[in-house]
Amino acid sequence: xxxxxxxxxxxxxxxxxxxxxxxxxxxxxxxxxxxxxxxxxxxxxxxxxxxxxxxxxxxxxxxxxxxxxxxxxxxxxxxxxxxxxxxxxxxxxxxxxxxxxxxxxxxxxxxxxxxxxxxxxxxxxxxxxxxxxxxxxxxxxxxxxxxxxxxxxxxxxxxxxxxxxxxxxxxxxxxxxxxxxxxxxxxxxxxxxxxxxxxxxxxxxxxxxxxxxxxxxxxxxxxxxxxxxxxxxxxxxxxxxxxxxxxxxxxxxxxxxxxxxxxxxxxxxxxxxxxxxxxxxxxxxxxxxxxxxxxxxxxxxxxxxxxxxxxxxxxxxxxxxxxxxxxxxxxxxxxxxxxxxxxxxxxxxxxxxxxxxxxxxxxxxxxxxxxxxxxxxxxxxxxxxxxxxxxxxxxxxxxxxxxxxxxxxxxxxxxxxxxxxxxxxxxxxxxxxxxxxxxxxxxxxxxxxxxxxxxxxxxxxxxxxxxxxxxxxxxxxxxxxxxxxxxxxxxxxxxxxxxxxxxxxxxxxxxxxxxxxxxxxxxxxxxxxxxxxxxxxxxxxxxxxxxxxxxxxxxxxxxxxxxxxxxxxxxxxxxxxxxxxxxxxxxxxxxxxxxxxxxxxxxxxxxxxxxxxxxxxxxxxxxxxxxxxxxxxxxxxxxxxxxxxxxxxxxxxxxxxxxxxxxxxxxxxxxxxxxxxxxxxxxx
Amino acid sequence: xxxxxxxxxxxxxxxxxxxxxxxxxxxxxxxxxxxxxxxxxxxxxxxxxxxxxxxxxxxxxxxxxxxxxxxxxxxxxxxxxxxxxxxxxxxxxxxxxxxxxxxxxxxxxxxxxxxxxxxxxxxxxxxxxxxxxxxxxxxxxxxxxxxxxxxxxxxxxxxxxxxxxxxxxxxxxxxxxxxxxxxxxxxxxxxxxxxxxxxxxxxxxxxxxxxxxxxxxxxxxxxxxxxxxxxxxxxxxxxxxxxxxxxxxxxxxxxxxxxxxxxx
Numbered sequence: 026x027x028x029x030x031x032x033x034x035x036x037x038x039x040x041x042x043x044x045x046x047x048x049x050x051x052x053x054x055x056x057x058x059x060x061x062x063x064x065x066x067x068x069x070x071x072x073x074x075x076x077x078x079x080x081x082x083x084x085x086x087x088x089x090x091x092x093x094x095x096x097x098x099x100x101x102x103x104x105x106x107x108x109x110x111x112x113x114x115x116x117x118x119x120x121x122x123x124x125x126x127x128x129x130x131x132x133x134x135x136x137x138x139x140x141x142x143x144x145x146x147x148x149x150x151x152x153x154x155x156x157x158x159x160x161x162x163x164x165x166x167x168x169x170x171x172x173x174x175x176x177x178x179x180x181x182x183x184x185x186x187x188x189x190x191x192x193x194x195x196x197x198x199x200x201x202x203x204x205x206x207x208x209x210x211x212x213x214x215x216x217x218x219x220x221x222x223x224x225x226x227x228x229x230x231x232x233x234x235x236x237x238x239x240x241x242x243x244x245x246x247x248x249x250x251x252x253x254x255x256x257x258x259x260x261x262x263x264x265x266x267x268x269x270x271x272x273x274x275x276x277x278x279x280x281x282x283x284x285x286x287x288x289x290x291x292x293x294x295x296x297x298x299x300x301x302x303x304x305x306x307x308x309x310x311x312x313x314x315x316x317x318x319x320x321x322x323x324x325x326x327x328x329x330x331x332x333x334x335x336x337x338x339x340x341x342x343x344x345x346x347x348x349x350x351x352x353x354x355x356x357x358x359x360x361x362x363x364x365x366x367x368x369x370x371x372x373x374x375x376x377x378x379x380x381x382x383x384x385x386x387x388x389x390x391x392x393x394x395x396x397x398x399x400x401x402x403x404x405x406x407x408x409x410x411x412x413x414x415x416x417x418x419x420x421x422x423x424x425x426x427x428x429x430x431x432x433x434x435x436x437x438x439x440x441x442x443x444x445x446x447x448x449x450x451x452x453x454x455x456x457x458x459x460x461x462x463x464x465x466x467x468x469x470x471x472x473x474x475x476x477x478x479x480x481x482x483x484x485x486x487x488x489x490x491x492x493x494x495x496x497x498x499x500x501x502x503x504x505x506x507x508x509x510x511x512x513x514x515x516x517x518x519x520x521x522x523x524x525x526x527x528x529x530x531x532x533x534x535x536x537x538x539x540x541x542x543x544x545x546x547x548x549x550x551x552x553x554x555x556x557x558x559x560x561x562x563x564x565x566x567x568x569x570x571x572x573x574x575x576x577x578x579x580x581x582x583x584x585x586x587x588x589x590x591x592x593x594x595x596x597x598x599x600x601x602x603x604x605x606x607x608x609x610x611x612x613x614x615x616x617x618x619x620x621x622x623x624x625x626x627x628x629x630x631x632x633x634x635x636x637x638x639x640x641x642x643x644x645x646x647x648x649x650x651x652x653x654x655x656x657x658x659x660x661x662x663x664x665x666x667x668x669x670x671x672x673x674x675x676x677x678x679x680x681x682x683x684x685x686x687x688x689x690x691x692x693x694x695x696x697x698x699x700x701x702x703x704x705x706x707x708x709x
Numbered sequence: 710x711x712x713x714x715x716x717x718x719x720x721x722x723x724x725x726x727x728x729x730x731x732x733x734x735x736x737x738x739x740x741x742x743x744x745x746x747x748x749x750x751x752x753x754x755x756x757x758x759x760x761x762x763x764x765x766x767x768x769x770x771x772x773x774x775x776x777x778x779x780x781x782x783x784x785x786x787x788x789x790x791x792x793x794x795x796x797x798x799x800x801x802x803x804x805x806x807x808x809x810x811x812x813x814x815x816x817x818x819x820x821x822x823x824x825x826x827x828x829x830x831x832x833x834x835x836x837x838x839x840x841x842x843x844x845x846x847x848x849x850x851x852x853x854x855x856x857x858x859x860x861x862x863x864x865x866x867x868x869x870x871x872x873x874x875x876x877x878x879x880x881x882x883x884x885x886x887x888x889x890x891x892x893x894x895x896x897x898x899x900x901x902x903x904x905x906x907x908x909x910x911x912x913x914x915x916x917x918x919x920x921x922x923x924x925x926x927x928x929x930x931x932x933x934x935x936x937x938x939x940x941x942x943x944x945x946x947x948x949x950x951x952x953x954x955x956x957x958x959x960x961x962x963x964x965x966x967x968x969x970x971x972x973x
Contacts (some may be wrong), residue, residue, distance in 0.1 A: 255849065255852070265806070268804055268805035
């Protein structure tokens, strides 16, 4: 898009202005001139240039004295001022793209209201109309950062009458100083980009924007420049990474709220952090009906929320040590991940809730949400998948009937609604900036959050200035584990499932490779025996294989081996996956062959888990733990079986088993009495 | 490429995420930026059944009496407009996935080469220049690019043919996809015209093309008109008739061949 640029102000204070609609500026300054006592200075520089040039120009220092330059003087001045932005630009097209206004024209035709008598009545009626819409826009923008197109669709909902003139409304709010207009993709001077690239190469800083000189302001990714039909520039960059949420490009406007000092406290809901007395807190936790382990972890997390940033580390870690819950000793040899990069920079505002599979993570969040909401703060729960949003929304609504809960996902109807609790898929978080006092990241280590720097960036950006982040995970990445071990990151562990039975410990089984069995069309007897036993005890049989290509052939062999038993196979490529999971849960299918796609989030009451080719490189420790976590989820059948069948023992298998055993050991104080005794015996 | 970078590329095959399915896989085995699985889903039109519009099925449209008067000679499309292509083309046009231009232009090239083979039965055939269906200024501002121009320019570069900007869209007619057949037909009259300030240099270039082909004689200029989707053929027909008006300017017959990505 193109934007106008001008210099305006009163005698002492003149500044650059960018304009999405010069008519608004005309009326605004014209009315000031007509009504005020001071004379208004106005010099139109361009009636329309690529937005990215306009915003760069408006960021330049303005001399106190504005010379009476001619057209070409301005052109030269702008070219030198914008040298960095115009780096890759075709300078031949600069003249006609910059839209520099003739100096006499600038005064007379562009600003008739200043020279000739202004039609005050018309102008002020229009501005009054815009004033109301602008107020609604500003409110709507609270905590958000939106592209022009999104502003348009938000106004359509908030204020249908002003949808058509969203540019005018936005321009009015900009003149009032309540919103900020930026271009969505920033161009960085090349030297700075190279410096940053070097810095990244040496492992410090985040890995964003290494190659290109353009960076998306919404998602932080690097973007490539090219010719654009919208602004005419030949170096207009568009962001490929966040295109699913609307087109972010150099000449697209990114609108956000400009925070005023006095309304920050009242509007943004900054936590007042009142101390909750221990008895109060206990009473509240009782209300949520948590198991002892859940309650203990929740209590620590609530204490973390109320302690001021900076001291929380000592405050949170000390009691944990006393309670013997703080205990980690994991090998750490993995690469740095982006999330932990942020965590390492600013660990005191973060908390890791490390809860085993089936621990009841959602329930543990309730006291946290209650705590933040009771003090007027806003809460975001970000989860990786849309299904989880849809499943969680009714549960949260039921838990907090008095709250407005907004569920955001691709295609959600509630896009522009606001509420105290926001439940969103990770990508939706990109639309928020400084909006939440508590950010909960569910399944931190799962795709797409883990390993996507864009989402980590978004999770940081959406947090209020002194907000807190709580990570939820059953298998936190190594880097976070190491931060915990060093005492940099506060952490509470929930080593026991809600039903207070220990986790099933995997049995390691030696077998030949799956591809060999499939080739010979014969399955090993030992597995067949185990499967038969599982089926006979009425369990659902979950079989994980490393490759999609193995799923169907294995299912076919199983159908031969167990005639009369319904066997299904599914993978990420299967359109009917949802249906198969449902019929597996309903025991219409008794055996389900699948890939890691079902490693999380699937709860099948009575199930046994078999992982074939468990030595495959595609199964790491985390995914083995997650898959093993599918067994024994329900209180009726807490002791499901887990088998890792493989040619050889791998670090991942042993690590997973060790992690499960360690959790069971930590769980001992919380287990139902009979298990507590049994597990201590088995240890001996 | 320096030695370090070369070694890196040899040792670590680049696993980038596929433009269509987003999954990390080895790309570019069949088409650039696409994984093998997605590329195999492309519904190529290998054998057009309708000799006029290149449709893969029987074509009642081209048997209508008014179809004979259409200003373009033939149309060929690279692929069927099925669910996959619908998804890709809309990601390309509306979803900002402009990198689709690369695989799309190669798909168009395939269709063009097939068209050449077909036409070459009566002597070597080849187009003289490439042009495209324009979009309105308003749409260009919104979208930031002309989807047809982007692929057409790449195609022209690959075929080493001149790419000429010849047409302009006068009125903003709204999206074709929201209209019925009759509306589409009515809607497009007068929608296109020649660009007001065409470069006379271009015409001279064509003159040389024409005279090189057939010294002294009158040989038609063969224009390849590129668009994304062919549905009723109206857009192609209207554009072609405007292009035909160039005959008055260059005093040489003009034949228009429509080349589209998908045939719906």
